[in-house]
Amino acid sequence: HVLLFGAYPESPYPYAGVKPEWGDPPISDPRAALYEPLMAMAWAAAATKTIEIGSSIVMLPQRNPVVLAKQLSVLDEFSQGRVVLGAGVGWCKEEMDAVGADWKTRGKRTDEYIAAMRKLWNEDGAEFDGEKVNFRDASMYPPPVRPGGIPTMIGRDTEIRQVIDILMRRR
Secondary structure (H helix, E strand, O other): OOOOOOOOOOOOOOOOOOOHHHOOOOOOOOOOOOOOHHHHHHHHHHHOOOOOEEOOOEEHHHOOHHHHHHHHHHHHHHOOOOEEEEEEOOOOHHHHHHHOOOOOOHHHHHHHHHHHHHHHHHOOOEEEEOOOOEEEEEOOOOOOOOOOOOOEEEOOHHHHHHHHHHHHHHO
């Protein structure tokens, strides 16, 4: 998350009541430090040599996919192919509004952004014609180290609940 709020009048937390220890919202203090994922990944990549470097969940509709693809491919080269992207659509309308991202089309845009990034990672002279992203004869170097591009995991309801449960047990 880029921002936290004192209240979420338009976005009831989707996991409220599932487990009391998860909270409602899960981070009740809007002053809690949440680090920008790519910055944290760069720090982790520089401090380690063998572990994969993942983002947990990046809200793709809040980001420019061409710029994000470039940032991830450079980080992947710097880390010698250890980057993994966790992507999601987000649950917080207030946050989407604050960054100028359309709430209603976030799922469709996420699909488009992933497809555009994969084109850039895998094709020299790539072409993409989407509703929000368009390019012709585009090349992105350095490409990701692993064939096929950066592994991408899509956060969904079931997986998020499992991850939260694991994290809560570690506290």
